[in-house]
Amino acid sequence: MPDNRTVSLTNNYNGKLSGWSRFWTGFKKNWYHYSRNKLSVVGLAIVLLVILLAIFAPLVTPYPAHAGPYVDYPNAGQPPSAKFWLGTDPIGRDIFTRIIFSFRGALLMSMLVLAIAVPPGLILGLLAGYYNGTIIDTIIMRITDIFLSVPPLVLALAIAAVLKPNLINAMIAVTVMWWPWYTRLVYGMASSVRNDYFVIAAELNGASRFYILFREILPNCLSPVFTKMALDVGWVILIGASLSFVGLGEQPPTPALGQMVSDGARYMPELWWMTIFPALAIVFVILGFNLMGDGIRDMLSASR
């Protein structure tokens, strides 16, 4: 059934529009698909909120100093009140402030991990898919299998444990176990696209390997990769929280969500807010990225 709106946009106007106008039209079309599901919009709102809070943390929190070395024993263990919205922790720091500041580490970790892990994973997947059936394929995929033979969290814990506990090492640990998922994802698509006619045509025309890989095959693999990246931000935050729960990752006094949950657990149930609020914050953030990721997937599959 011809969709008149789509036909006119793509057939009649694309060639005549400038780059930015084309971008805007494409954006509006994608937004239409994305916003069909109200929950995805909620997810996007949550994600944007978290990012903004993280960036402007010192400005939006009532007690920015509490995110650093700070003690205030007289105020320790206060329940939620007008003064301390989510209560205080065992040494008197405002939990609300610390939660907002912990978003910084979480987001930084996710973005850096993905920025470092995805490109090599992608490239290896492309290569393995392109050289499908050869020894290059076998070697790459066996190595991928090796890294995937252990549950992700286990490997991350092991690596983070033998290194000194800090944020950088936690990131290294997660990056090392994250790339194979992208290799596998891209490998599946690249190896099937690899035999499509347009690739063979390019090869026959003498196009360089580089060109074929990046200009012909890669664009066809990108949608699931983007969807996965959006969802993965949430998962990396989850793993990061799991690591900091056992003390690996951000070290005190810098706040980290998992660490706050674990610190507060000792004081349950009387001082329940010390655990519950950081726990809810974790759920909130991950939920936001999950909803957004679903929305991106629906959007990308609808505009095919």
Added chain:
Amino acid sequence: MENEMLLDIKGLQVWYKVYGGFLKVLDGVDFYIRKGERVGLVGETGCGKTTTMKSILRILPERDSKIPQGEILFHNTDILRMHAADLHRVRSKGIAMIFQDPTAALNPVFTIGAQLQAVIRTALDVKRKKDQTTVKKTAIKALKEVSLPDQERLLGNYAIQLSGGMRQRVCIAMAITTPRDLLIADEPGTSLDVTIQDQILRLLKELVEKTSTSIILITHSLGVAREMTDRIYVMYAGNMVEMTRSRELFRKPLHPYTQGLLASIPKLTGGGVARGIPGQIPDYLNPPIGCRYHPRCPKVMEVCSLRKPRFYEVDSDHEVACFLYEQ
């Protein structure tokens, strides 16, 4: 030689729900078939042939489809208003449909035997474990009827292990496990090799002649329709536009669409390129007012865009839905 009326569809309308409204696919379909007849239904892809057939068995997608109007009389009872028990009887003993794509019509994770036996048990009203031998024997007999070898072994095979032609034969076998009043064959063999298709059609012809079951044969090939049927309906965009005896249709096509179809068949002799029909099938979301063919019709008149033509009887057993023949 007027046989009794078996199936009589009157004024059937079927709508599909989509984003933005309804696809008004069938817009008042009239169709009938008598006992022992072989009727062909010809039309291009998307004209509503399969939708019509699915409505007969009431297997349209429940949530996304709607039948605002119409009657489907089977043995003089309206299928559309039947209660569950009667509908069950129609499906299990009365009418059987052979789907277009045999690969899609077979459940990929169950054996052929399991599916055949489920159909047989339903038809014979057999409870689960009893009479297992009878059921199995019936299945084997059906497979023999469609000339499939090694029946016992076949029962344990899965659809994936069979070739396209074999799968089609299995689908036919399912339809003839028990005697039925009416068979509906939806483009049998279309997705297969021409030689295999020929075999399948020959098989169908034999079976029908042997048991004098009525059959509705859906096809988009006029040649097949002419070979295999007594009477042909031509369908366009959700309406029947012409109906007559098979030979007569080719001798004297009356509806402009039929004429266009026949003219677009390339001829091996005579030279020249076959003419097609300019234009496209209409948008079911906003179908044309009046006759749905009028935007493409070379003989269009003013009345065609205002009212819908009904079937006008031009001869005995030759009806056309066109204002050119309005009396």
Added chain:
Amino acid sequence: MRFGLYILRRLLLSIVVLLGLSIIIFVIARVVPGDPARLSLGPRAPQDVVDALRKELHMDRPLPEQYWIWLTNALQGDLGKSLVSKRPVIQDVAQYLPATLELVFFAAIFMIFFAILLGTLAARYKDTWVDGMIRTLSYFGVSIPAFVVAILFILLFGYFWPILPVLSRASPSFSIPTITGFKVLDSLIAGNIPAVWDAFKHLILPVVALALGGTFQEARITRSGIVDNANKDFISAERGYGISERTIWFRFLLKPSLIPTVSVMGLDIAATIGNAFLVELIFNWPGLSRYGINAMLQKDLNSISGVVLIIGIVFILTNILVDIIVAFLDPRIRLGGVRGK
């Protein structure tokens, strides 16, 4: 027969993968931490003691040789000695592994059962409030980390509503001889029914905490599998032949729809095993994961490598098992499109 070959190939491949894994583990345990000997003895130990330990650990030999020594020992069951328990690691593993396996096993059962239940309900009542509620619950269920669920359970059932036990595997009032290491099984063998029930009760909370995320994820996959298949021709055909809705739903529609769900099980079991590290810690469950996390935090290198290796083996075997089940459900995989005779 084809399938038997397929399994054999998988097993051989797994051996290659395990070898590769062992190299990685070796690197993590020996190469990465700098000086393992110094690490285990602490910064105050005198240098000659450290050197003696280095010699004992064969650290004066070239790396490949060290690896070879480690590997051959491991193959004979010698994974070194734990610095914390002072016992051979293999002994610790044997003691704690069954508890973790019990958790993972019951978590898998929970996941499959409830995923099918919820997924089928959501599909059956598609676009009604049932479907909407299950979808909303799924979003939350998937977003709550297992350790958060565990903490919430402790809060809820430990303090506010003590109807379920929150610590250990069994009440001290029952003493069951350990035969298999699986409390439920051992209690059954001993014929002590109250003990079986007691073991069960102790399992509920950790199992649910571990299984929750996977359950909801698989429920959604089940739902979409059923919805996809419900419109397929073979279902319409079966309905057209008069086959009852009940038979269609519980047999002909369910089986093909379960295949994507079971395929995902492998990943979910991976997540379960990983999450067990935190959940066992929280519930004080004496399993391999709790042992492992403690080993990691105390930098007990031999234990760490032993635990990771064993978990790798368990996980690889589980994946093969899941693949077998999927192939059992889906003849297309088993038979790979082989024609006729």
